[in-house]
Every structure is written in structure tokens, then in C-alpha cells.
Amino acid sequence: MEINRFKVTDVGRFTELDIQLAPTAKHPSNVTVLVGNNGAGKTTLLKSLATSLSWLVARIRTEKGNGNYLAEEDIRNGASSALILIGVVDESHARSSRSDANPEDALFTWGIARGRQGRKAHIHSSLGDVSLLADHYRNELTADDKASLPLIAYYPVERSVLEIPLKIRTKHTFDQLDGYDNSLNRGVDFRRFFEWFREREDSENETGVSDTALAEISEKFGNDSDIWKTLFQLKASSRDRQLTAVRSAIAAFMPGFSNLRVQRKPRLHMAIDKDGVTLNVSQLSQGEKSMMALVGDIARRLAMMNQPLDNPLMGDGIVLIDEVDLHLHPKWQRSLIRQLTETFPNCQFVLTTHSPLVISDAKDVLVYVLDDGELQERNGLYGLDANQVLLEVMDTDIRNSDVQQRLNRLLERLQDGDLDAAKKLFSELSLELPEGHLELAKAALLIRKLELRRA
Template sequence: MEIKSLSLGDVGRFAELKIQLAPTPTHSSNVTVLVGNNGAGKTTLLKSLATSLSWLVARIRTEKGNGSYLADEDIRNGAIAGVISIMVTDHSQSHLNGSGPESEHPYFLWGIARGRQGRKTAVHSELVNVSRLADHYRTQLTENDKASLPLIAYYPVERSVLEVPLKIKTKHSFDQLDGYDNSLNRGVDFRRFFEWFRQREDSENETGISDTALAEVSKKLGTESDAWKTLSKLKASSKDPQLTAVRSAITDFMPGFTNLRVQRKPRLHMAIDKNGVTLNVAQLSQGEKLMMALVGDIARRLAMMNQLLGNPLHGDGIVLIDEVDLHLHPRWQRSLIRQLSETFPNCQFVLTTHSPLVISDAKDVLVYVLNDGELHEHNGLYGLDANQVLLEVMDTDIRNSEVQKRLNRLLNEVQDGNLDKAKSLFAELSSELPEGHIELAKTALLIRKLELRRA
């Protein structure tokens, strides 16, 4: 399942907007990235997608379920009503084509509308097609209680990993529909991921060999003993497939991180191996914890909702992530889109970012720039350096504006042949800027050439 397009009418700061999402005929990737200044409307688009998709989730759960509604504050200032329309394609449901006749690309169009209180308006919600699509998934679950479902998840800026809870407050079930629990909740903090992992690992250990038991045998008898080899084989065969998918996703996505697990000694905690060193997850940086929880949560939901797939990470779905670069080191930002696409190849991603590194290192990504309620597609970013993206896409200076003005003045003096003024400006900047500054190094060569010509 994929989102084909989203249309807004008088929502947020958008009077009228229609946006196509990747993949498109000209962009083969499954990733759309929105960039723009704060307040440009990036989050409005993600929340509008989440609002529309909440109706599909609600009606998969129950036939007459209700999703999220537009609020008065969502309606554009000065307008009396707001409308969100979404078109979704689902190639596996050609017989349910929402457009009427059969076609190669079935689609389902529905809309959410709201008028201001005390105002008369002709707009109204259209939910027939979302009900038809949801009914198909309920029929599949009726026929097979392990039938696959599409992942639908929204991760807002407010996501955080403030704690790693190990005391389970509520028992979680492992049914497909539970993969939708809090999936569009704007305040998700990944508590459920860690609680789920603990509970699932307890079940795994009850039916198999625990890490603690295997470690004790290794300590007493060694890893070459027949007992250790036998227990290792039993442990491998008893591994929980859903936990295996989560651990695999984290290892693939975060090189050097392996074997996420719960340890009972010396006290109960969650541990992970980082480059061969075992660490308490609480010791990781905020960026590492956030990335581990994000990837783990996506993998967990896919594993729950695709129990019959050989590799549940290949399940399909729609994932919305606001400020995907949040707390991430530049090295991780640069590989982020590639890793998302490789780890979850059949998921469609809609991301927002302020990082030039995120959008310049992956091919065929569909990038939109938002500015003052307008939206423009921006192509040809692959391979650009961060400075070019800052200047050309994000309309941001690559360095301090005052320093840039003085560097420009210095270059102008050199080009005009004013050697004395150039050398004076160069001396001033050299005393303030760090040694090895690349622009000063370039200018030093130009000044030397000017001196040689004068000689």
C-alpha cells in the first residue's frame, strides 16, 4: 500500500495544495523528503497524512471506527472550513478499485472535512472508500488470523527515549492488530517498544535457552564442549522470529551494534553490544537511543503484522517521520535514507529534515521545498556537498555572514589588484580565523600570484 497524493484545502497555512509522493514515474525511490524553514508547513503535511490514515486504522479495527478529526485550529486563518483528501494505491486489491472500473493501479480516495463552529459550509467528509479498503483487510483476518497488514506509523518531533522501562505495567498481546497500537500517537516515547521486547524475550527464554544459561555453560565448560554446542543449537532453533527481526534491523541499521537483550545480573537492565563492548542501553547517547528505538519500533510493528513472511522486515507500509535527523551525528545523517530503504525495502517513507546531509546522499529521492505556503519540487541533489544544499535548497549561508562579507571583500581587493589592501585584510582575518581555513588558504595563493606579477 502506498500514498499516491495528498490534497489540502484551507488547512494550516495552505489555501490549496496537492502533493505527489514517491515513488513516481520520475522518482523510483520510496522516499519523499520535505524541507523548509520552521513554520513553513512541513509538520502540517505529516499531521494531515496521519489524520487521514487514522481512519483506515480505525476501520480495520472496527467497521464503524472513527479516526482523528480536524480541529478548529487546523483550519486556515480566514477560512470557514478545511479539507484533507488522500489517494492511496493498493496493488493487491485490484478488485476493490475505488475508482469504479478495474485498472492496473487500483486507488482509494477519501477525505476529512471540518467547518468552523457557528459557520454554514457545504464541505463534508467522504469515507466510503476507506471503509471498503478496511473491510477487505478485516475479511483477510477473518479467513486467516495471521494475514499480513500494512504498517501505518507516525513518529513526531516529540518522540523521545527518556527512560528504558523494565517493569511491565500492562501485558501486551502479539496479534497483528496490536501493531497499530499508538502507531499514530503524537506523544509516543517508545515505552511500548521496550516493554514489548522484555515480555517477548521472557517468552523466548521460557521455551528456549537463555543467554545467561548459555554464558554459565561457556564459563564452566568452554565453547568447545559438546554441552555448549548442543545448547547453542537449541537456542538458535528456539529464537523468537519477531525478536530476531528487530535485532537484525538494529544490526543492519546501526553498524557495530549487536545482540540487544535484557540482562538480569547484577541488576535488571537492557544491554547491547557496541563494537564488542557490552553496554547498558541507558549509557548510550540520546541519538543512539533514539535511533535504536525508532528502528526497533518500525521492525517490531512489521514483525507483528507480517507473521507469515519469511522476512517480516519486507512487509509493506507507510512511515511518517518528523525531523528524521533529530539528535543524529552527521555520519548517520548521511546514510539515513539509504539505510531506511535497504532495511525496510517495501515501506514508503515521508520525512522532514533540516539537514543538508540527509537529502544529498541518496538517488531518486523526491524532495520538496516549502516556502511561505508554496511547495516546489527540487531535483538533482544527489552528490551535492552540504554547502551547495544549504545555499541552493535551504537558502542558508554556509558560514557566519559577517565573516563571509569580509572574505568577499578580500577576494574583491585581490581581483582588483589592490595588493596592500588585500594583504591588510588577509592579516586581520588570519588573526581571527583558525589555522588552515580553506578560504584563506586559497586567497593566500592568489595574493602570492599577484606579488609575483608585480615583481
């Protein structure tokens, strides 16, 4: 399942905006990235998508379920009403059986409308198609209570990594439909992740061998003993498929990290091995915890909702992430989209970012630049360096504007052959900028060439 296009009318700062999402004929990737300055409307668009999709989640749960509504403050200033239209295509549930049908006929299209109080509304919500699509999934669950469901999740910029609880005070269920719990209104929930992980691991240990028992056997008899090898093989054969999916997803995103687990001694905590050293997860950096929580939550929900699959990470769905680069080291930003598409190949991603590294290192990604309520598609960003993306896409200087102006004047003096003025500017900049500055090194070579020419 994927969103083909959506349209907002008088929502936020947008008068009317019609957006097609990847994959498209020109952009076979399943990733769309929205770029723009603060206040450009990126979050408004993601929230609009989340609002529309909440109705599908609600009606998969119950036939007459209600999703989220537009608030009055979502209506554009000066407008009397607002509308979000979304078109979804689902290959597993054909909208039309005719082979010659118009591509638009294959879309499940529904709209969420809101009128301003005291005004006569000329538009209304239309929810026929969302009920029809939800019916398909409920029929499948009726026929097979383990039938796969699409992941639908929104991770807002306010997402936070909560401290992992030492005690579980409230017992939760983790049935298939619970994969939708808080999926569109809270984002990352490390507390729920820990509770789910602990329950699955307890079940895994009941039918197999725990990590603690294996470690004790290793300490007593060694890893070369027959008893350790037998128990290790028994543990490998009894691995929980859902936990394996989560562990493998985290390992793919975080090289050097492995063996995520719950430890009971000296006190209850979640542990992970980092470059061979065992750490309490709470000891990780904010960026490491953020990455683990985000990836772990996506993998956990996919695992819960795709129980029949040998590899639950192959499940499909729609994932919306606001400021996907939040808290991440540039090295992780650069590989983020590639890892998302490789680890979750059947999920459609709609992302926002302020990082040039995110959008310049992934091929076939559809990038839109938002500016003053308008949308512009940008192509050919793959392989550009970060400075080019900052200048050409994000309309941002690559360095301090005062320094850049003085470097520009230095280059102009050199091009004009004004050696004395160039040497004076060079001397002033050399006192302020760090040794080995690339632009100054180039200028030094040009000054030397000019001096030799004069000589």
C-alpha cells in the same frame, strides 16, 4: 500499500496544495522528503496525512471505527472550512478490475473535512473508500487470523525516548492488531518496546536456551566444549523470528551494535553489545537511544503485523517521520535514507528534515521545498555537497554572514589586483579565523601569485 497523492485545502497556512508522493515515474524511490524553514508547514502536512490514515487504522479495527478529526485551529485563518483528501493505492486490493481503467480509478480516495463553528459548511467528509479498503483487510483477517497488515505509523518531532522500566506493572497484549497501538499519536514508546521485547524473549527462552545460561556454560566449560556448541546450535534454531527482525534492523542502522537482549542480573535491564563491550541501553547517548528506539519501533510493529513472513521486515506500510535527523550524528544523517530503504524495502517514507546531509546522499528521492505556503519540487540533489544544498535548497549561508562578506571582499580585491588592500583584509581575517582555514589558504596562494607577478 502507499499514498499516491494528497491534497489540503485551507489547512494551516495552505490555501490549496496538491502533492504527489514517491514513487513516481521520475523518482522510483519510495521516499519523499519535505524541506523548509521553521513555520513553512512541513509538520502540518505530516499531521494531515496522519489524520487521514487514522481512519483506515480505526476501520481495520472495527467496521464503524472513527479516526482523528481536524481541529478548528487547523482551519486556515479567514477560511470557513478545511479539507484533507488522500488517494491510496493498494496492489493487494485492486480498486478496479478493468484493465483499461483510468489510473485515478485505482485509488482509494477519502476526505476529512471540518467547518468553522457558526458557519455553513459547503464540504463534508467522504469515507466510503476508506471503509472499502478496511473491509478488504478485515475479510483477510476473517479468512486467516495471521494475514499480514500494512504498517501505518507517525513519529512526531515531540517523540522522546523514555527510560526503560525495571518492572512491568501493567500487562499488555501484543496481538497482531496491537501493532497499531499509539502508532499515529505518540511515536516512539520505549516502555512498550521493552515490554514487548521481554515477553518475546521469555517465550524464546522457554523453547530454547537463554543468553544467561549460555554465558554460564561458556564460563564453566569454554566455547570449544561440545556442550556449549550443542546448546549454541539449539539456541540458534529456536530464535524468535520477530526478535530476529528487530535485532537485524538495529544492527543494520548502528554498525558495531549487536545482541540486543534483556538481562536479569544484577538487576533487570536491557543490554546491547557495542564494539564488543556490553552496555546498559540507558548508558547510550541520546542519539544512539533515539536511533535504536525509532528503528526498533518500526521493526517491532512490522514483526507483529507480518507474522506469516519469513522476514517481517519485508512487510509493507507507510511511515511518517518529522525531523528525521533529530539527535543524529552527521555520519548517521548521511546514510539514513539508504538504510531506511534497504532495511524496510516495502515501506513508503514521508520525511521532513533540516539537514542537507539527509537529502544529498540518496538517489531518486523526491524532494519538495516549502516556502510561504507554496511547494516546489527539487531535482538533481544527489551527490551535491552540504554547502551547495544549504545555499541552493535551504537558502542558508554556509558560514557566518559577516565572515562570508569579508572573504568576498578579499576575493574582489585580489581579482582587481589591489594587493595592499587584499593583504590588509587577509591579515585581519587571519587573526580571527582558525589556522588552516581553507578559504584563507586559497587567498594566501592568490596573494603570493600576485606578489610574484608584481616582482
